[in-house]
Amino acid sequence: MKVLLAHKFFQLIGGAEVFFFETGRVLEERNHDVIYFSTSAEGNKASPHSDYFIDPPNYSEGSFISRVLGIRRMIYSRDAKQSFARLLAETKPDLIHVFAIHVHLTPSILVAAYEANIPVVMSCNDYKHICPNYKMYHHGRICTDCKGGKFYKAIINKCCKESLAFSVASCLEAYVHNSLGIYRKYVHTYLFASEFMARETERFWGVDSFRWGILRNPFNSKQFHVSESCDDYALFFGRLVGEKGVDVLLKAAIHAADIKIKIIGNGPAEDSLRALAGELRLTNVEFLGPMWGDDLNSILSRARFVVVPSVWHENFPYVINQAFAFGRPVVGSDRGGIPELVSHGERGLIYAAHDERALAAAMTELWDNPVRAAEMGRVAKLFSDSEFNDERFYQRLESVYKGVLDESSGPRR
Template sequence: MRILLAHNNYIVQGGAEVFFHEVARVLEANGHEVLRFSAAEPGLDDVSHAEHFPSAAEYKSGTLLSRTLQLPKMIYNREAKAAFARMIERFKPDVIHAFAIYIRLTPSILDAAREAGVPVVLSCNDYKHICPNYKLFHHGHICEDCKGGRFYKALANRCCHGSLTVSAASMTEAYFHEWKNLWRRNVSMFLFASRFMADKTLDFWGEDSVRIDYLQNPFDADKYHVDANVGDYMLYFGRLIDEKGVDTLVDAAERVPEIPVVVVGDGPDLEKLEMRARQLDNLRVVGPAWGADLAQWQHGARAVVVPSIWHENFPYVILQAFAASNPVIGTRRGGIPELIEAGPHGWTYEAGDAEALAALMREVRDMPDAEIARMGAAACRYTHLSFSDAAIYERLRKIYGQVIS
């Protein structure tokens, strides 16, 4: 089977690119011919076919006028469509698997696939297909104002980076994609890592409006292994930004001064959190940590807290915690409870409720160490069984077989 994979960026910048390349790796390891397609970017000299990659709109720099002139290419990149059509003609794929393609490649490439008669599966790792700002969240609150095609609400709310200009561009993009029906007309199967995102998509578009299935991201549990240990503090690690709900964790820490809390990470809220830490004896904000340094913090933790107040889809931080044998305290938002409740892996509470989180932290503190260890071991086994190469490949094989047939 020949599979053509399409994603905005080739060089790894975050989890989306890891997903793209890991799917390719798993497919190649099982004997399939795989070709990766991305937008042009510096540093691809060793990629044999990179000269065929299309250019993308330059929207992060330049004058307002120059960026405005790039808007049509950000919405529907005709150069990308033509390049993708040539790639399809040359490679002759049996199926196309697309990932994040908006703004750089754009959904124009989906038109090329349909015109060539090649089925497309699309992995949705955020809410961009139904929400102009990707998140169903802005200014500290969950938002579904654009439901029903009311994308003008994005402009009214200034929900895209807090900018009137960016919100106007995102509104225009959403209206154009809806008018051309670029998603539903061209995609044979929409793939989701969480049932929550799948259900929310059908809530916006209508039941039975599209075919859906589930594909969770490959995850190398061995890479994040930490020797099992039951520590004494509650640990947060990740980005320090409003939707992650770290403020709720700090408010909970204030209510339980006898329980130590450690916050590891970086982001726009770092300085604010450092100020709070100077006022609380049980709160420590240590800044970013990776690799062995992060593993040391995980080794000393009793549980990891994921206090997100937006609808997280498939947070890698939970899998990383599980791989380190850390049970998780998480909110009932997005796909978080699906991971926690897949086994005796942790506890959930209502997002934003500092009192409920504080009560859970007391409960976890008072549980026997042996019970905490048992939950951590179950979580670790779960990552090894559910996200192995064999498990992911079996899902891919079945999904591709369905759309091809």
């Protein structure tokens, strides 16, 4: 099978890129011919198809006219469509699998796929298909204001990067894509990593109005090993931004003073979080800064448990995969796909987001019951090794691809 994978970046930036590259790796290792399409940028990985890559849009610099043209291009790029069409004509893939394509590639490439009569599956790792700001979250609250096609709410809320200009552009983008029927007409099957995101999409688009399936993120859990013992600390690791709920964790630390909490990561909220810890006079919280690879794994593998206090609807947090792979249970909020992974009482505990006392109580429950915490960690490792490995991922991916190809010779239906 010859598969074309498209994503807006061709270098590791975050979890979305891990999903993209790992999908390609798994396919290539099983002798599939994999073709790539993305944007050109310094630091990109090597690709035999890089001549077809396009320059990313520039809509934040230059003259007013150039910025306007940049915004137009981020909505529907004719350059991307033409380059993608040439790549399709040259390589003739059986199927196209797209990931995050908005702004940089734009859904114009879906139209090119449709015109070439090649079916498309789309993995959604965020909410951009239903929400102009990707997150259904802004200014400290969950938001579904744009439901029913009310995309002008993005301008009223100024929810896209807290910028009026970006919010206007994203609003226009959503209206154009909606009017062209981009998402209904040109994508054969949607793939979601969580049941939550699938059901939330149904709430916006209507039940049975589109094809979808579950494809959890690729992750090879078996390569990690469980430490025989643990040290006396709980761990948060991730980007320090408002929606991650680290401020809730700091407030919970007041009510769980016996629990030592280590925080790994950096981001725009780091200074305010450190200031909050100072204001609260916390002596049980330690900021370790960013860590990666073996340095992170060394801390993670010996934690009592991991805390995921997100206040937005996380789709599928990789941090939970990583925690489970090391046999660490998770205390997580009741947002997005977190409860699906944790399964309250089995692989950790779930509490109501924003409720620092409930978070403190959940942490204390595992802290005071190390035997129970260890058992949850053991169950988490068994689950992770069974569900998250290359073979399991490939079986699901191949099943989706074959189903699409068997059902239709193209996306027209």
